[in-house]
Amino acid sequence: MGLGLKTFPTLAAAGEALAASATARYLGGGTLVVRSANEGDVRFDTYVTASEQALTDITVADGRATIGAGVTMARIVREPALGFLAPVAKAVGGAAIRNMATVGGNLFAPVPYGDFAVALLALDANLDIDGQPVAASTFLAGRDTTHARALVRSVSFALPVDGTFKFAKASRIRPKGVSVVTIAAVVEERAGTISSARIAYGCMADRPIRAPAVEMALVGKARTAEGIAAALAVATEGTTPPTDAIASAWYRSEVLPVHLKRLLLSA
Amino acid sequence: MKKVPVQFTLNGEDKAEFVESGATLLKALREKIGDTSVKAGCQQGTCGSCAVIVDGELRLSCLTLAERCDGAAIETTGGLAHGEVLHPLQRAFNEGFATQCGFCTPGMIMAAKALLDGNPQPSREDVVEAISGNICRCTGYEPIIQAILAAARANSLSAA
Numbered sequence: 001m002g003l004g005l006k007t008f009p010t011l012a013a014a015g016e017a018l019a020a021s022a023t024a025r026y027l028g029g030g031t032l033v034v035r036s037a038n039e040g041d042v043r044f045d046t047y048v049t050a051s052e053q054a055l056t057d058i059t060v061a062d063g064r065a066t067i068g069a070g071v072t073m074a075r076i077v078r079e080p081a082l083g084f085l086a087p088v089a090k091a092v093g094g095a096a097i098r099n100m101a102t103v104g105g106n107l108f109a110p111v112p113y114g115d116f117a118v119a120l121l122a123l124d125a126n127l128d129i130d131g132q133p134v135a136a137s138t139f140l141a142g143r144d145t146t147h148a149r150a151l152v153r154s155v156s157f158a159l160p161v162d163g164t165f166k167f168a169k170a171s172r173i174r175p176k177g178v179s180v181v182t183i184a185a186v187v188e189e190r191a192g193t194i195s196s197a198r199i200a201y202g203c204m205a206d207r208p209i210r211a212p213a214v215e216m217a218l219v220g221k222a223r224t225a226e227g228i229a230a231a232l233a234v235a236t237e238g239t240t241p242p243t244d245a246i247a248s249a250w251y252r253s254e255v256l257p258v259h260l261k262r263l264l265l266s267a
Numbered sequence: 268m269k270k271v272p273v274q275f276t277l278n279g280e281d282k283a284e285f286v287e288s289g290a291t292l293l294k295a296l297r298e299k300i301g302d303t304s305v306k307a308g309c310q311q312g313t314c315g316s317c318a319v320i321v322d323g324e325l326r327l328s329c330l331t332l333a334e335r336c337d338g339a340a341i342e343t344t345g346g347l348a349h350g351e352v353l354h355p356l357q358r359a360f361n362e363g364f365a366t367q368c369g370f371c372t373p374g375m376i377m378a379a380k381a382l383l384d385g386n387p388q389p390s391r392e393d394v395v396e397a398i399s400g401n402i403c404r405c406t407g408y409e410p411i412i413q414a415i416l417a418a419a420r421a422n423s424l425s426a427a
């Protein structure tokens with residue numbers, strides 16, 4: 001069956017079109033939506049997209065970054081001011097996927113995808129939805145309900161202090177593969193102890209999640225093997241990892257503390 | 268389904284076609300234009316056999332809508348040879364036995380071309396990374412990696 005494409009000059013107009021038709025689907029880079037159509041998904045018959053400039057803008061100023069939802073992973077890799085995010089964007093698919101995959105689409109990507117969204121969660125990013133800031137954590141929690149038809153214009157976050165952002169993705173295929181587990185962290189230290197920690201996981205639930213027990217156990221400790229031991233002991237708390245073709249839930253739970261330890265102790 | 272006009276250049280030649288709204292670039296290239304050098308593999312974005320270059324960037328034509336390529340410059344393996352003279356990448360694949368069943372070859376070559384266009388002297392790691400979205404079930408990849416490195420060397424010799 002053929003699908004129609006409707007392109008609107010603004011995201012608001014695209015939103016109206018989506019609201020008017022339950023069988024319309026917003027199209028970002030299309031790596032998931034067009035794939036669904038190719039696989040015979042008949043739940044939608046129209047692609048809706050927008051050409052608004054803000055969707056492809058990147059602004060880095062006054063210690064904050066704002067990235068349009070239509071910015072691709074390849075663009076992020078090329079953006080010098082977002083160098084710390086290059087390893088995250090590079091972890092998404094192969095070269096062709098990165099030229100197409102957008103930040104907005106990654107927020108909606110089902111497990112085992114969503115590596116960039118994991119980083120956004122650790123960065124405590126806000127999403128611009130209808131001109132309102134919505135915390136990435138709130139958005140992800142309501143992704144299938146409150147925010148299921150929400151359109152994201154951009155994401156923004158405070159730039160992390162140099163060296164505090166850490167990212168790791170474990171996969172079974174080299175050099176690229178779908179995630180077994182993805183971890184992003186922003187860990188700040190003062191006078192030899194951890195003063196704040198935000199830890200986010202991918203593939204440890206049906207969507208990216210924060211790890212509050214780990215975060216609490218890290219604060220006030222030294223970033224050493226002994227210092228992080230209590231945090232590693234609660235690494236899997238609150239997780240409900242999936243079993244899929246890549247890994248079983250059991251395997252994910254077993255390897256998570258290993259990867260978390262390596263990440264936290266990395267330079 | 269509504270038909271929409273689409274114009275682009277394909278390997279430097281102007282093309283104009285009516286395609287079904289929402290049709291993929293893969294479908295438009297193979298079924299409308301007749302460029303069967305672009306292969307329809309998994310159509311899930313996983314195998315890379317449909318990879319083409321759109322405005323200098325590697326894309327998966329199975330996941331790209333033809334309408335979104337209006338005004339673009341599209342390159343496919345079908346446009347690489349000049350008459351009987353093969354492109355250095357085609358020659359290197361041929362000479363290095365980097366092609367067996369051949370189904371992945373057009374996508375591999377376009378992934379390699381996108382790499383060499385931006386990075387004429389890639390390292391082995393660069394090559395592995397560049398073809399990491401393309402699957403080959405025959406060669407075990409090593410002859411492909413060697414062929415791309417050989418084509419890069421040949422390019423640098425001819426440029427010298």
Ligand SMILES: Cc1cc2nc3c(=O)[nH]c(=O)nc-3n(C[C@H](O)[C@H](O)[C@H](O)COP(=O)(O)OP(=O)(O)OC[C@H]3O[C@@H](n4cnc5c(N)ncnc54)[C@H](O)[C@@H]3O)c2cc1C
Nearest residue numbers: 028029030031032033093102104105108109114115152312
């Ligand atoms: C072969 C292959 C490998 C992949 N590898 C990875 C990987 O390693 N890591 C990873 O994270 N992902 C991976 N993906 C998944 C996907 O490519 C990425 O998650 C990508 O970022 C999705 O973005 P998109 O623009 O292509 O989304 P689309 O397919 O355009 O959209 C996906 C969903 O998001 C919605 N959406 C898109 N933009 C917006 C917006 N601005 N506002 C509201 N809703 C929106 C769409 O309606 C749709 O429901 C892979 C996919 C393929 C096919």
